Amino acid sequence: MNIIKATNKAIRLLPGIIIAILLWILWFLVPQLTTGGTAMVVSVFGGLACSFLILIWWVFFSRAGLVDRLLAVAVMLVALVIFNRFTHDSIKTGMSGLMYFIYAVPILSISFVIWAAVSRNMSKMLKRLTMILTIVFACGFWTLLRSEGITGNASAIFEWRWAKTNEEKLLSQSEEVLTKRGNLKETDANWPGFRGPNRDNKVRGVKIETDWTNSPPVELWRKPIGPGCSSFAVLGSVFYTQEQRGDDEVVSCYNLETGEAIWKHSDKARFWDSHAGAGPRSTPYIQDSLLYTLGATGILNVLNLYNGKLIWSKNAAEDIQDTIPGWGYTSSPVVIDSVIIVAVSGTLVAYDAYSGELKWRGPDGGENYSSPHFITIGGVKQVLMMSENAVNSFNPANGEILWQRKWGAGAIVQPAMTDEGDILISEGYKKGIHRIHVSKNSGNWIIKDLWMTSKIRPDFNDFVVHKGFLYGFEGLSLTCIDLNNGERKWKAGRYGGQVLILTDQDLLLVLSEKGELVLLEANPEKLTELAKFQAIEGKTWNHHVLVNDIILVRNTQEMAAFRLTLANN
Structure with a gap:
C-alpha cells in the first residue's frame, strides 16, 4: 500500500x-x-x-x-x-x-x-x-x-430553521383573557402533584368503559399552551400546571371542564436546552390552601391556591449556591407535615412550608432529575432521593440520613414500593432495576439486596407496580417484569411516553410519545391493546392525569381534556 x-x-x-x-x-x-x-x-x-x-x-x-x-x-x-x-x-x-x-x-x-x-x-x-x-x-x-x-x-x-416555533405562534395570538370567577371552595386535592397522591401513578376508585368504539372518549376542550415538561395538579374543578410564555415562567390555573384560564403567576425567568426545549420541568404540588412550584432556574414559589397571590418565594439554587444543570431543575416539590422539600439537581433542600425559612439541606448528590419520594417503613417517615451514585433516605423533619444504598450508576426515575414493602430502584440503561428490602432492627437500618434485573432499564420513563408485576418502558417498548425474580414476562408495543395504572380494573393507560392515548390490559401473560386514539399532536413527554372521568393530557405545544365513560357496576 x-x-x-x-x-x-x-x-x-x-x-x-x-x-x-x-x-x-x-x-x-x-x-x-x-x-x-x-x-x-x-x-x-x-x-x-x-x-x-x-x-x-x-x-x-x-x-x-x-x-x-x-x-x-x-x-x-x-x-x-x-x-x-x-x-x-x-x-x-x-x-x-x-x-x-x-x-x-x-x-x-x-x-x-x-x-x-x-x-x-x-x-x-x-x-x-x-x-x-x-x-x-x-x-x-x-x-x-x-x-x-x-x-x-x-x-x-x-x-x-426559519419556521415559527409553537411558542412563537402562541405568543403571536391575542393575550388570553382570564375567567372572572368567585372564590374556589374545593379543599381536597384529587391529584395533588407529580404522579398522584403517592407518586406511583395509580388511579384508585375509578372504573371506565373499555370499548372505545361504542363509548369513545369525548373531547371537552383543546387549547395551545406554552412549552414545558410539567404535568398537572388537580383540585376539584380546577387544575394547575407550569409553562413558558416568552421571557416569563408561568404557573397557571385552569378550569377543568372548559380549559379557561382562571389566574396566572409569572416570573422573569427562562430556561432552554436542546433536548427538551424551553420551559419549567416540574409539576406543582397542592397542600392545604397553598400551591408549591419549582421553576427550571430554581425559583421556588408558594402561591395562594385560589387566586395565585404570592405568599413567599425563594431561589433554592442560590440558597445552596448550585449551578443549573444542563437540563434545568426538574424536581417536583413534596410537602411532609410542615416542611416543603425540593431537589436542586441531586441535593435536597427543605423549607418551612408556611414561612419559607430554610430548615436543612442534604449532601451534594450530583446532577439528577429525580424528585423527592415520600415513603414510610416500619412506621418511620422518610424521603428517598436518587443521586448520581446512591439512593439516600432522609428524615424529612431534620435532613438526617437514615440509610443509604450505594452503586456505580446514576439512579434517576422515581422509585416504587412493592405490595410487600420492598423498594424498586432503577440504575438506568447501564444496569437495570434493583429490588431491595429495608428494615430496622435494634435501632439499625438493614438493607438487603433481593435481586437485580437488566431485563428493563428505565432511565427516562417512570414505571408502575400492580399485583406482583412491574409495567414500564425498556426504551420505547412497554415491558412487564415478574417482581418475584426480576424475569421479563413480555416486551412489546413501541409506545414510549408515560403510563398510569387503573388498579380497580387491571388496566394500563399509556400516553405515548406521539401523543396517543392507549388502553391496555395489565396482564402479565401478554400485551393486549384494547383501544387507541390520537389525543394531541407533537412529541409528548408530560405525564397525563385521570381524575374521576376526565383525563388531562399535554405536551410542549397543546393540552386537552377528554371525558371517559364510567363503567356501570
Whole structure:
C-alpha cells in the first residue's frame, strides 16, 4: 500500500459500498428495530466508526488519484468545521455539543460513497467539482435546520430553521383573557402533584368503559399552551400546571371542564436546552390552601391556591449556591407535615412550608432529575432521593440520613414500593432495576439486596407496580417484569411516553410519545391493546392525569381534556 503512488485503475467501489450499507444499518435501521440505551450507543458509535472506515477506504484502498484522495479529505474537514459554526444553537449544543457531527458525518459518508459510484465515468474536472458540491451540501444542509429536541430513543427531531416555533405562534395570538370567577371552595386535592397522591401513578376508585368504539372518549376542550415538561395538579374543578410564555415562567390555573384560564403567576425567568426545549420541568404540588412550584432556574414559589397571590418565594439554587444543570431543575416539590422539600439537581433542600425559612439541606448528590419520594417503613417517615451514585433516605423533619444504598450508576426515575414493602430502584440503561428490602432492627437500618434485573432499564420513563408485576418502558417498548425474580414476562408495543395504572380494573393507560392515548390490559401473560386514539399532536413527554372521568393530557405545544365513560357496576 502506498498513499503517494498514483493509479489509473478504476476506483475500487465494493468495499466502500459494503461499509456504507453497514453504516446505514447501524446508524439508521438499528434504532428503528430496537430501543433503549444499547441501541443508541450502537447507532452513534457504529455510525461514526463506519464513517471512519469509509475515510480509510477512500484514502488507502479506493485506487483514486492522489489529488482526489487528499482533496476530498481536506474539503470534508474544512466543511465540517465551518458549517458547524453556522448551525442553529439547538443543533450546535445538542447531544453534548456533538449533534451536528453525529448526524452530518454519517450522511456525508453515505453521500460520498454514492457520489463515488455515480461519478465513475465523469471527466476529471467534473468529478472534482461534483465531489466538492456533494461534500458542501452534505455538511451545509444542517445549517437550514433547527432541532426541536430528541425523542425518548435519543433521535433528534428537526424542523426548518426559519419556521415559527409553537411558542412563537402562541405568543403571536391575542393575550388570553382570564375567567372572572368567585372564590374556589374545593379543599381536597384529587391529584395533588407529580404522579398522584403517592407518586406511583395509580388511579384508585375509578372504573371506565373499555370499548372505545361504542363509548369513545369525548373531547371537552383543546387549547395551545406554552412549552414545558410539567404535568398537572388537580383540585376539584380546577387544575394547575407550569409553562413558558416568552421571557416569563408561568404557573397557571385552569378550569377543568372548559380549559379557561382562571389566574396566572409569572416570573422573569427562562430556561432552554436542546433536548427538551424551553420551559419549567416540574409539576406543582397542592397542600392545604397553598400551591408549591419549582421553576427550571430554581425559583421556588408558594402561591395562594385560589387566586395565585404570592405568599413567599425563594431561589433554592442560590440558597445552596448550585449551578443549573444542563437540563434545568426538574424536581417536583413534596410537602411532609410542615416542611416543603425540593431537589436542586441531586441535593435536597427543605423549607418551612408556611414561612419559607430554610430548615436543612442534604449532601451534594450530583446532577439528577429525580424528585423527592415520600415513603414510610416500619412506621418511620422518610424521603428517598436518587443521586448520581446512591439512593439516600432522609428524615424529612431534620435532613438526617437514615440509610443509604450505594452503586456505580446514576439512579434517576422515581422509585416504587412493592405490595410487600420492598423498594424498586432503577440504575438506568447501564444496569437495570434493583429490588431491595429495608428494615430496622435494634435501632439499625438493614438493607438487603433481593435481586437485580437488566431485563428493563428505565432511565427516562417512570414505571408502575400492580399485583406482583412491574409495567414500564425498556426504551420505547412497554415491558412487564415478574417482581418475584426480576424475569421479563413480555416486551412489546413501541409506545414510549408515560403510563398510569387503573388498579380497580387491571388496566394500563399509556400516553405515548406521539401523543396517543392507549388502553391496555395489565396482564402479565401478554400485551393486549384494547383501544387507541390520537389525543394531541407533537412529541409528548408530560405525564397525563385521570381524575374521576376526565383525563388531562399535554405536551410542549397543546393540552386537552377528554371525558371517559364510567363503567356501570
